[in-house]
Each structure stands twice: as structure tokens, then as C-alpha cells.
Amino acid sequence: MPIVRIEMWAGRTQAQKRELARVITEAMVNIAQTTPEATIIIFEDIPKENWAQGGVLASDQ
Amino acid sequence: MPIVRIEMWAGRTQAQKRELARVITEAMVNIAQTTPEATIIIFEDIPKENWAQGGVLASDQ
Amino acid sequence: MPIVRIEMWAGRTQAQKRELARVITEAMVNIAQTTPEATIIIFEDIPKENWAQGGVLASDQ
Amino acid sequence: MPIVRIEMWAGRTQAQKRELARVITEAMVNIAQTTPEATIIIFEDIPKENWAQGGVLASDQ
Amino acid sequence: MPIVRIEMWAGRTQAQKRELARVITEAMVNIAQTTPEATIIIFEDIPKENWAQGGVLASDQ
Amino acid sequence: MPIVRIEMWAGRTQAQKRELARVITEAMVNIAQTTPEATIIIFEDIPKENWAQGGVLASDQ
Numbered sequence: 001m002p003i004v005r006i007e008m009w010a011g012r013t014q015a016q017k018r019e020l021a022r023v024i025t026e027a028m029v030n031i032a033q034t035t036p037e038a039t040i041i042i043f044e045d046i047p048k049e050n051w052a053q054g055g056v057l058a059s060d061q
Numbered sequence: 062m063p064i065v066r067i068e069m070w071a072g073r074t075q076a077q078k079r080e081l082a083r084v085i086t087e088a089m090v091n092i093a094q095t096t097p098e099a100t101i102i103i104f105e106d107i108p109k110e111n112w113a114q115g116g117v118l119a120s121d122q
Numbered sequence: 123m124p125i126v127r128i129e130m131w132a133g134r135t136q137a138q139k140r141e142l143a144r145v146i147t148e149a150m151v152n153i154a155q156t157t158p159e160a161t162i163i164i165f166e167d168i169p170k171e172n173w174a175q176g177g178v179l180a181s182d183q
Numbered sequence: 184m185p186i187v188r189i190e191m192w193a194g195r196t197q198a199q200k201r202e203l204a205r206v207i208t209e210a211m212v213n214i215a216q217t218t219p220e221a222t223i224i225i226f227e228d229i230p231k232e233n234w235a236q237g238g239v240l241a242s243d244q
Numbered sequence: 245m246p247i248v249r250i251e252m253w254a255g256r257t258q259a260q261k262r263e264l265a266r267v268i269t270e271a272m273v274n275i276a277q278t279t280p281e282a283t284i285i286i287f288e289d290i291p292k293e294n295w296a297q298g299g300v301l302a303s304d305q
Numbered sequence: 306m307p308i309v310r311i312e313m314w315a316g317r318t319q320a321q322k323r324e325l326a327r328v329i330t331e332a333m334v335n336i337a338q339t340t341p342e343a344t345i346i347i348f349e350d351i352p353k354e355n356w357a358q359g360g361v362l363a364s365d366q
Contacts, residue, residue, distance in 0.1 A: 008307040018243065023336065037236065040234070040247075041236075042190070042235075046103060054097045062131060068126075088145045101308075101345075111200070136293055147296065161299070175341075178323075179323055185252040188248070189248050206271045234245065284356070
């Protein structure tokens, strides 16, 4: 605890995930008074054909 | 907001997802008083070997 | 299967949820070739102080 | 109902998922007073590059 | 890791959750080769008016 | 898109959530090349009796 789950479109690089993991863990520790070891971050890569906004798939926009 | 998340077995076509996105967004706008732009729909395709009911994997049934 | 999860701001009425359940189940059956009995819908009411967009809590906007 | 969702690192075998589905369904039925048929279990395989703890991706550890 | 999330209707007792946590953690350790300390279990209590099957809210059935 | 979901034990203040929303949105924009407006953050407050680690409910530890 805490668990942070980040849904983004597929295509972010490992370098971006590595940096997000570092910075968001730091924010959780500083602001929410937890420890780095207790902070879990999970990324979910969503393909554009599995995401819609305004009633239209992102892969059709 | 709102966010609608639809878990289905893998195998639905893009045409089916496109139609679901259209119809469900319409339902959210008409019934829950939101806008199409504020309505996000995410599909998750679950393989049959990752789903169990009655204690048995769907891929074993 | 399928499972549909709908996150909305708290405040929608039972009548709205009842109608959403009916219409979205119907859409799943017609478009995704499932049965009503196999279609589960879960609503999650999110309070405005637990939701942010643009870096600002909805309760502050 | 109930729905049990299990996030594990990718790499568990079908035999392990089959056994987990059996044993956890049994636990739900015995302890939570439900039926096997009403108990749904979903596995999600998380690749190590999509998981961080202590601010570091599991694929970097 | 792993993370197990259990959605049930509201109304299960603390004793039931305590026993589920114990037995399911044991199953994860024995079958999925993890440790008790690495196994997180989260319960979500769903009120009957937030759950529908067959197009009908459980609170209406 | 993206959607960030943060599960923490109940008890964090509005001030802490406000600051987390601000800082994490900033991280998403800087690192994952999105916009503040496209970044949604949802907090979920988990009571200690709904969370277990090591097979024991946090409310029992």
C-alpha cells in the first residue's frame, strides 16, 4: 500500500515508465507519508482500438 | 467522467467494439446526463485461459 | 462474462442506474453476442473529492 | 458475484492457474457462502517492465 | 505482488474476510510460489443497488 | 487518457489528495507527453479492514 495504476496508450517507452515510477513513488512518499518499498506502481498499456471517447474508438479518430 | 470498462473474452471484432462504443456512449449521455466527450470507454480482452467460473478455467470447459 | 464497470460521480439515482443496467445489458446482448444472464454490471460512485482532471480535484473546481 | 481478480507476474503456468481457480473458488464457497457457479476468477499477467516497487521497475531489479 | 482483489456484496463479516485473507494467501503461496508478505488482498464491498445481472439491479430482484 | 488510479488507506486529507493530483498530473505531462486536461486521477480510500498482507487484515495488525 499504496497501489498506483496507470493506464496509458501503448507506445510509451521503458525509459518513460522508469522515470514515471521514480517520480510518482517520490510524490507518494513525500505527500502521502508512505515508504518507497510500500508503494507499488502498475502500468497498463491500452491499444488505441480498445479505447473510445466521444463514442468513437481512438483507432478510428 | 464517466469511465466505462468492458471485460469480454478475446475475439470480439473491431466492428463490435465500434458499435458498443457508440451505443453505450449514447446511453450514458441520455440516461446519466453527461456529454459524449466526457465519456471514456475501455475494452479489455480476456483470454479464455485467464477466466474461470465454477472453479474451472474457461479454456478447460 | 462480460463484466461492465461504470464509474460515475456520486449522485446518480437508482432510477438512472436501473435504466443504464437495462439498456447496456441489451446493447451487450445485441452487439457482443452474449446473454443477459451472463452480463454483469457494477456501478462505482466516485465522490468529487476523489476525482481530479487538469491537476485539480473536481471538488475544488 | 463474487468476482476475484488476481494480478501476478507473467510466467505462471496453466496448471498453476487451474489449481488456483479450483482452490480459491472452494474457499469462496466455504467461507463467503456463495456458489461455485456465481464465483468468477480473472487472472491478469503483468509483465515485469509494467510493475515497480521502491520506485524501480521489476525488470530493472 | 501478487494482488488479489475480491468484490463481494456488502454484508460479509470481518470474521469471513479474516478467514478468506488467510486461506487465499496460503493458496497463493503454495500454488503460485510467492511469499505471504508479497501477497496483498483487497476486499471491495458492493452494495446491491450497484450491481446488476440479467439487466436488473440486485436490489430490485 | 491517461487514467491514474491511487488506492490508499482511508485517512489521507483533502490537502494531501490535492497536492498528489497536482504533482502526479505534472509528472504525467512532463514524462508521458500528455496534457493536463487529458489526465484523470481517481483516489480510492481503502478501510484497513478491507486490506490484508501476509494473510492478516491490516485492522488486525
